[in-house]
Amino acid sequence: xxxxxxxxxxxxxxxxxxxxxxxxxxxxxxxxGEFGSGDINxxxxxxxxxxxxxxxxxxxxxxxxxxxxxxIDFNVKSSLKKSFSDKGASDTxxxxxxxxxxxxxxxxxxxxxxxxxx
Numbered sequence: 001x002x003x004x005x006x007x008x009x010x011x012x013x014x015x016x017x018x019x020x021x022x023x024x025x026x027x028x029x030x031x032x033g034e035f036g037s038g039d040i041n042x043x044x045x046x047x048x049x050x051x052x053x054x055x056x057x058x059x060x061x062x063x064x065x066x067x068x069x070x071x072i073d074f075n076v077k078s079s080l081k082k083s084f085s086d087k088g089a090s091d092t093x094x095x096x097x098x099x100x101x102x103x104x105x106x107x108x109x110x111x112x113x114x115x116x117x118x
Contacts, residue, residue, distance in 0.1 A: 011072060012072075015042075019076055022078045026080060036081055038080040040076065040077070042075075043076075047070075047071045050067075053065050095108060
């Protein structure tokens with residue numbers, strides 16, 4: 001028996017090839033300027049099931065040998081990120097904001113001026 005390891009090509013070759021494919025696809029899109037960044041998420045689910053193997057004997061005879069079989073499922077998901085932004089500011093000169101009776105209120109500051117000519 002050998003060590004259970006992600007480096008075992010018999011068990012994880014397909015997972016590693018899939019990860020490599022995602023890694024290259026995401027980086028190509030980033031290098032081409034199509035996206036700013038990307039993520040690759042790898043999920044590996046491990047479990048076991050009880051199984052049996054028929055081992056041939058002499059003639060038509062066989063031995064049934066129980067064993068524990070590993071179940072390895074994986075999911076590789078890539079996502080690419082592109083950000084857009086606009087920068088600006090609202091004119092809040094002479095505007096007041098306050099909390100009144102658990103309600104936020106906003107309005108012009110009452111500076112006591114009667115009209116524009118004062």
